[in-house]
Amino acid sequence: MNYDVIVIGSGPGGYVAAIRASQLGLKTAVVERESLGGICLNWGCIPTKALLKSAQVFEYINHAADYGIKTAEAEADFAAVIKRSRGVADGMSKGVQFLMKKNKIDVIMGTGKAKPGNKVEVKAADGSQKEYTATSIILATGGRSRELPNLKQDGKKVIGYRQAMVLPEQPKSMVVVGSGAIGVEFAYFYATLGTKVTIVEFMDNVVPVEDEDISKQLLRSFKKAGIDIMTSSSVESVDTSGAGCKVQVKTASGMQTLECDIVLSAAGVVANIENIGLEETGIKTEKGKVVVDEFYNTSVKGYYAIGDIVAGQALAHVASAEGIICVEKIAGHKPEPLDYNNIPGCTYCSPEIASVGYTEKAAKAAGYEVKIGKFPFSASGKASAAGVKDGFVKVIYDAKYGELLGAHMIGANVTEMIAEIVVARKLETTGHEMLKSVHPHPTMSEAIMEATADAYGEVIHL
Structure with a gap:
């Protein structure tokens, strides 16, 4: 069968690229060897967040007395926690199946391999093989757990x-x-x-x-x-x-x-670049990653690569953004290249961590004279009321022009707050503009305004 686009891998890079390609009128297929949604949706981002939520609920119950609530002693049912996590992941995977049907994308189950001449070979679970052709082939095969030489994984201990x-x-x-x-x-x-x-x-x-x-x-x-x-x-x-x-x-x-x-x-993770046809097609790699340009063209015309197998942050939202840019360029649009210095990173332990842009050390190393502001959640009314006073917001501004160079947060719900900084940096917002943007009270997010005020010597609540 002939396609305009075949995507090998259906993780957050692959399935998003496929949907955008279909929206742009391209006849599209996705090749997936296991479950739609890839590692992120089935074994990564989504099920881990379900596990972490269960842990957080357990923690809340154990500290209920701090909020004036009497409870019987809580007991974690480990098997039930795991079962809930798997149910959340399964539900999300079914959601991707729905999106494939809705967008008229063919799902080809099996292990995909790029071949010369714009071809993709798919080996099904029963060993049978079939070949497909496409004008554009996007490799989105993701990553796996890095195995250290002196720490061989046996899957049990x-x-x-x-x-x-x-x-x-x-x-x-x-x-x-x-x-x-x-x-x-x-x-x-x-x-x-x-x-x-x-x-x-x-x-x-x-x-x-x-x-x-x-x-x-x-x-x-x-x-x-x-x-x-x-x-x-x-x-x-x-x-x-x-x-x-x-x-x-x-x-x-x-x-x-x-x-x-x-x-x-x-x-960490290592890229899945083995046995996907790189050698046969002559696609170049470097340091375990596929070499691509700013629009994800590989060294061979008609073949593209996105996500964990290319240089850049190995994050789901990065893979999705790369997939959209890649197919928009294929379709003849004029997308902006991705700004890898404005990618938020989030860690969902407790307290949560969220950051974007330069660290203080990196900003100084890049030659910036900086203004640093910090606001601790111990001084936040909302954090005190919620009983989550650990952590702070730290902002870094260029002293000369007021450019928002970076922000670093640790505390409750900061992964929901970092998007404000990402948008502000995209819009080239200055420290003065951030300071004069009225934030609602009482909220955790007003700590961003307060930290900015600290950077400029105008902080009120410290």
């Missing part, structure tokens, strides 16, 4: 994020290797439900991509929650021969042995 979502029973103890978004989200989830959690991080700070002030606050909050954290440390080996795991950790002061039931390897 040493696991990746996928197994962490469906463990048959709650472990009594867990070592989480890596403190990026995946690591700290699972650390919060399991610790809140009662698992003894230790995080081992190779870098000097937890959540190392974040502003250092954010890292320090999360460290304080996690330690207060009973999570042990070892920074500047590395897991050298894991012995799984006994009932549990013996984890050898190299620290600045020497080797330590940690004992636990489960080791979760959360050392």
Whole structure:
């Protein structure tokens, strides 16, 4: 069958690209080997947020007395929590199926592989193969859990994020290797439900991509929650021969042995670029990623790549934006290239983390003279009323022109607040304009205005 566009992979990059292509009048098909929605929807963003919500509800119940509410002792039903998470993911996947039908997109189940001559070979689960042709082929095959050489995953005692979502029973103890978004989200989830959690991080700070002030606050909050954290440390080996795991950790002061039931390897993701036809078609790669231009053309005409398999942040919303830009260019439109310095990053542990743009360190390294403002949630009326006073908002402005260089937040619901900063930066909003935009009271979001006021020496509530 001939198509205008075939997308290999139906994650948040692939299915969004397919829908936009269909909207633009292009005959479109999606090839998917497992479940529509990809990892994000089935094994990533969505089901993890369901798990985290269950943990948050459990935490609220355990602290009900702080709000003047008497309750019986709460008990977490681990199996039911996992079941709810899977139900949420299944419902969302069915939603993508509906969107495929609504937009008249053909769904081809099987493993797709790009072939020379604008062809895609699809191998079905029964081993049968079929070939399709398309004017444009978009590779959107996503990523998977990175496996460290000295931390081989067996799926039982040493696991990746996928197994962490469906463990048959709650472990009594867990070592989480890596403190990026995946690591700290699972650390919060399991610790809140009662698992003894230790995080081992190779870098000097937890959540190392974040502003250092954010890292320090999360460290304080996690330690207060009973999570042990070892920074500047590395897991050298894991012995799984006994009932549990013996984890050898190299620290600045020497080797330590940690004992636990489960080791979760959360050392990031690696691109799925194997066996998708790159060698046969001659598509260039570099450092484990497909090389593309600003409109996602690969080195071979008619072949494109988006999402986790190209350079840039490995985030669902980035993949979706790339997919839309890619197909709009294919359809002859004139989309703007994506500004990768205005991509929000969100981490959904408790307290939440949200950030966009330059960190303080990066802004200074780029040569900016900066104005820094911070507003702690301990001074926020809404945060006090809600009983969530941990955290702060930090804003970074260029001292010369008032450009909003970046913002970094840690606290309750900050992942819902960061979009204000993204839009403000897109519109080239200045510090003065942000300061004079009246924010509603009492809200968590007025902390953005207050932090800006702090940067300009006009703060009222500090």
